[in-house]
Amino acid sequence: MAKFLPTNIDYLIGQRIQQKRKEMGYTAEWLSEQVDISQPQLSRYERGVNKINVAHLVAIAIFLKTPISYFFSDFMGQFDWNDDELDRNWQNLTQEQKRALVYFLQSLSNQAETWKNKSKSF
Structure with a gap:
């Protein structure tokens, strides 16, 4: 079975999760309880040492009332085909x-x- 290693993208998504969580005044423990994942797993996501499960990212986005695109904005803006000024600034x-x-x-x-x-x- 192939093992999927985390990449820089996983790190950037984790940073965005942590940034939004702190912005909203939530502890990692509180957020992990609300989205039904363990606090150590959330910590691994935020540090970028584990690839994030898409279902977990959706649950986090819903709980934080944050568009899913927010978590990808650090690396998607670099592409010419994704030059959406409104989407980048909305956040x-x-x-x-x-x-x-x-x-x-x-x-x-x-x-x-x-x-x-x-x-x-x-």
């Missing part, structure tokens, strides 16, 4: 800023729909 916005941006985008969309309907009537 740095506060909840209030995110709500304001969504409201602004909805307003633009509604305004565009209004103009579209008006132009049909001519």
Whole structure:
């Protein structure tokens, strides 16, 4: 059976998990209990010494109310085909800023729909 060794990507994902966990004021013990993994396993993920199980990463993302893309942002931005400015910057916005941006985008969309309907009537 092949053994999958952790890579730099595993380390970067682990750093993101730890960063978000601390940002939200959770201990590793608390987070591990909430997502039903052992605290030593979470620690190994955060240190990048174990490859993270996708189901565990999804559980962590859901519990932390964080888009899964957040955990990949350190290494995905380097590719030309993944040059999404909004996606990269979204993670740095506060909840209030995110709500304001969504409201602004909805307003633009509604305004565009209004103009579209008006132009049909001519």
